[in-house]
Amino acid sequence: SAVISQKPSRDICQRGTSLTIQCQVDSQVTMMFWYRQQPGQSLTLIATANQGSEATYESGFVIDKFPISRPNLTFSTLTVSNMSPEDSSIYLCSAGETGANGAFFGQGTRLTVV
Amino acid sequence: DQQVKQNSPSLSVQEGRISILNCDYTNSMFDYFLWYKKYPAEGPTFLISISSIKDKNEDGRFTVFLNKSAKHLSLHIVPSQPGDSAVYFCAAGGNAGNMLTFGGGTRLMVKP
Numbered sequence: 001s002a003v004i005s006q007k008p009s010r011d012i013c014q015r016g017t018s019l020t021i022q023c024q025v026d027s028q029v030t031m032m033f034w035y036r037q038q039p040g041q042s043l044t045l046i047a048t049a050n051q052g053s054e055a056t057y058e059s060g061f062v063i064d065k066f067p068i069s070r071p072n073l074t075f076s077t078l079t080v081s082n083m084s085p086e087d088s089s090i091y092l093c094s095a096g097e098t099g100a101n102g103a104f105f106g107q108g109t110r111l112t113v114v
Numbered sequence: 115d116q117q118v119k120q121n122s123p124s125l126s127v128q129e130g131r132i133s134i135l136n137c138d139y140t141n142s143m144f145d146y147f148l149w150y151k152k153y154p155a156e157g158p159t160f161l162i163s164i165s166s167i168k169d170k171n172e173d174g175r176f177t178v179f180l181n182k183s184a185k186h187l188s189l190h191i192v193p194s195q196p197g198d199s200a201v202y203f204c205a206a207g208g209n210a211g212n213m214l215t216f217g218g219g220t221r222l223m224v225k226p
Contacts, residue, residue, distance in 0.1 A: 004157070033213060042203065043158070043216040058213075092157055094214075102148055102160030103214060110155070 002027050006093050006106030013083055013113050020079045021109045023093030028073035033094040033103070034066070043092065049076040083113045117141045118206050120217035127224050133191040135220050137204035140185060144215075145208025149178060149189045152201045152219070162189070166208070194224045 003026040013019050023032065032049040047055040047068055055068035070076045080087050090110050096103035119138045127133045137147070146165050150158035164171040164178045164187065171178050177190045191198055201221050205214040 001160075006157075009155075042218040043205075043214075045213050045215075048213060102163055104160060105150075105157030107155070107157045 001102075002029060002095050002104045004093055004095055004104055004106040006109055008109055009107060010110040011112070013111065015084050015113055017083055018079055018081045019083065019111060020077050021091055021093070023076045023078070023095075023106055025074045025095045029095040030073070031096055031103070032070060032076045034068060034076070034078045035092040035094060035105075037090040037092060037108070039089070046078070046091075049078075080111065083111075085113045087111065088113050116218075118204060118215050118217040120202075120204060120220050122220050123218070124221040124223070127194045127222065129196055129224055129226050130193045133189075133194045133198065133222055133224065135189040135191075135202050135204075135222065137187045137189075137217050138185060139187075139206050141206070141215075142182075142185065143208070144206040146206070147178070147180060147187050148205045148207070148214065149176075150203045150205060150216075151198075152203060158203060161202075191222075194222075196224050196226050198222060199224050 005024045034046040035043045037043050045058050046061045047057040049055050049068050049070040051070045067079045090108045092108045093106040094103045117140050148163040149161045152158045162173050162176045162178050164180050180187045201219045203219045204217045207214045
C-alpha cells in the first residue's frame, strides 16, 4: 500500500484568492488523481494528474480553475484558483497502480472559503 | 447521471449483528468494484474489492457480494463493531483507465 501525505489539512481562505494543495506519495506510482467531496456529497473526480504532460480533466472542471502539476512519480499539486464560497469542500489526493487493488487516499484538505 | 448509487444514506445496527450495505450501478462495463470506509477528517480507506468475474470476496469480517445480472453489490460486516461506525462508499472502475466512480455513501452506526 502507498502512504499519501496531503497538506495543508485544512485552511480558511478569502474569496478571490488561490490555494495550492500538495500531495506526496511514499513510493513511485503511475496514477495520481484529485477528487472533491462537497458537503453531504460523494467523491467526484476532478482530474487525473499525468506525469510529464497536462492533467486530464473531467467534465465540469477546467485547467484555469484547477491547475495541476505532476513533476515526478511521487508528487502532485492542485491549485484552487480565484476561490468562491462554492469551492468550500474537502479535496482529496489519490494514488495507485491498478484500480482493482484499491487506490489509496490522502487524509484530505478541508477548504473553507469566506 | 449517477452510475453508482447507494440508496440508503444511513444504517443503524446493533453491535454483534450483521451490517449489510447496498450499492447499485448502471454501467455494465465496470471491471471491478471497491468499498471504502471514511471517518470524519480522514481520507477514505480501502476495505475490499471484487472483480466483475467473481460473485463473492471475503476478507475477515468483510464480505462483498456481486450480482452482475442485477447490477448490484453488497458489503456484509459480521459481526458489526462500534469501531465500524463510519461512512461507507462503494466505487466502481475499469471502464475508463483507473479512475473510480463513487456512490453517495452510507453512514453506518453500530450501537453498543
